[in-house]
Amino acid sequence: MPIIYLDNNATTAVAPEVVEAMMPYLTGEYFNPSSMYEAARGPADAIAQARRTIARLLGNARPPEILFTSCASESNNTALFGTIAANSERRHIITTAVEHPAVYEVGKDLVRRGFEVDFIPVDAQGRLDKTEFVRTLRPDTLLVSVMHANNETGVIFPVEELSRITKETDPAIVFHTDATQTVGKLPIDLRGSFKNVDLLSFSGHKLHAPKGIGALYIRRGTRCRPFLLGGHQEEGRRAGTENVAFIVGLARALELAMERIDADTPRITAQRDRLQHELVERIPYLEVNGGEAPRLDNTLNVACHFIEGEGILYQLSEHGICASSGSACTSGSLEPSHVLRSMRVPFTAVHGSVRFSLSHYTTDAEIDTVIEVFPEIVASLRRLSPYWDAAKNAPRPEAVAMMEQTEMPQSPA
Numbered sequence: 001m002p003i004i005y006l007d008n009n010a011t012t013a014v015a016p017e018v019v020e021a022m023m024p025y026l027t028g029e030y031f032n033p034s035s036m037y038e039a040a041r042g043p044a045d046a047i048a049q050a051r052r053t054i055a056r057l058l059g060n061a062r063p064p065e066i067l068f069t070s071c072a073s074e075s076n077n078t079a080l081f082g083t084i085a086a087n088s089e090r091r092h093i094i095t096t097a098v099e100h101p102a103v104y105e106v107g108k109d110l111v112r113r114g115f116e117v118d119f120i121p122v123d124a125q126g127r128l129d130k131t132e133f134v135r136t137l138r139p140d141t142l143l144v145s146v147m148h149a150n151n152e153t154g155v156i157f158p159v160e161e162l163s164r165i166t167k168e169t170d171p172a173i174v175f176h177t178d179a180t181q182t183v184g185k186l187p188i189d190l191r192g193s194f195k196n197v198d199l200l201s202f203s204g205h206k207l208h209a210p211k212g213i214g215a216l217y218i219r220r221g222t223r224c225r226p227f228l229l230g231g232h233q234e235e236g237r238r239a240g241t242e243n244v245a246f247i248v249g250l251a252r253a254l255e256l257a258m259e260r261i262d263a264d265t266p267r268i269t270a271q272r273d274r275l276q277h278e279l280v281e282r283i284p285y286l287e288v289n290g291g292e293a294p295r296l297d298n299t300l301n302v303a304c305h306f307i308e309g310e311g312i313l314y315q316l317s318e319h320g321i322c323a324s325s326g327s328a329c330t331s332g333s334l335e336p337s338h339v340l341r342s343m344r345v346p347f348t349a350v351h352g353s354v355r356f357s358l359s360h361y362t363t364d365a366e367i368d369t370v371i372e373v374f375p376e377i378v379a380s381l382r383r384l385s386p387y388w389d390a391a392k393n394a395p396r397p398e399a400v401a402m403m404e405q406t407e408m409p410q411s412p413a
């Protein structure tokens with residue numbers, strides 16, 4: 001059975017062009033780029049070239065401002081812990097309630113270490129409360145970390161505006177953004193609209209490079225202590241022999257993404273919009289999480305009232321369709337995602353949310369298959385749901401009232 005891969009916010013297929021660019025450094029050019037002999041010049045030059053390419057494609061940043069890491073989680077941890085370690089006076093941090101765990105969990109850890117951390121809430125569409133953001137800035141704020149786009153819903157935060165407001169309030173506040181879901185999908189201009197951003201994280205495997213390579217942009221003059229000590233690599237900012245092939249792959253992947261962005265964006269948007277339109281038309285009591293907010297064009301997160309995401313994913317998988325749910329199955333208990341909870345998605349839908357995320361490789365025929373298969377899966381699961389039984393026989397206003405509750409009642413209505 002062919003795979004229909006619609007989980008590109010989780011990871012992406014490695015592009016053949018990226019594999020091709022990496023191959024020399026996995027075979028003949030295996031030398032340690034720090035070695036002194038002539039043969040090592042090739043890998044060292046390849047890293048320098050990759051750094052220049054990435055810096056240029058992010059809006060003519062300076063090449064030394066690009067730090068290679070192993071993944072976006074490392075970039076985020078470096079940005080947050082590194083900033084705190086380099087600045088001892090201020091102890092207030094601002095982030096959001098819907099960050100990826102690689103920021104959210106660091107925020108919670110900082111609370112345990114005695115820092116004051118504000119997690120700015122979002123509304124039902126996943127939009128950040130801007131008034132609350134401005135109100136929260138303080139004279140002792142050290143760091144702001146606001147993601148560019150949410151991995152679950154695709155909702156885009158106005159990082160340009162928030163970073164400008166932050167710097168106008170106090171230029172000493174460090175502004176970090178986790179741009180893991182946007183690099184390669186949205187243009188990023190670190191000398192223009194992103195000129196107030198000091199730190200920016202991203203990861204190769206979200207843009208058709210392999211897993212195991214990421215980067216952190218560190219604006220010149222930003223104080224950020226190294227996370228890994230023990231080597232001179234990356235100008236002493238990250239110890240460890242450089243992952244030459246993957247660094248080359250990351251640069252090639254970003255190059256491809258930027259070459260394709262003008263053609264990919266309208267095509268992917270049209271595919272996503274058609275999928276959304278058809279599912280909303282064909283399935284009663286289906287809502288789009290973040291549907292009214294500015295969103296990434298490749299992401300569709302649907303809330304299917306009265307059923308469980310895991311059941312949906314299992315049945316989709318039987319048709320070869322790969323998607324994702326809003327629940328993380330942790331140690332046997334199904335916890336709804338903190339993102340959907342922050343959006344106050346009702347209890348009837350918080351477990352039944354499914355994310356489809358498209359890519360350059362998504363075809364119209366694949367979207368047709370999902371449109372055909374998904375409504376039947378939802379209908380078959382609902383036939384087993386006591387809540388659905390209650391809702392479908394109830395007059396619509398009563399069913400709607402039931403779907404507006406955020407906490408589960410004792411028994412079906």
Ligand code: PLP
Nearest residue numbers: 071072073100102151180181203
């Ligand atoms: N930040 C965001 C917004 C993400 O979507 C992800 C991955 O899902 C990460 C960080 C972590 O990326 P990595 O797997 O490269 O550590």
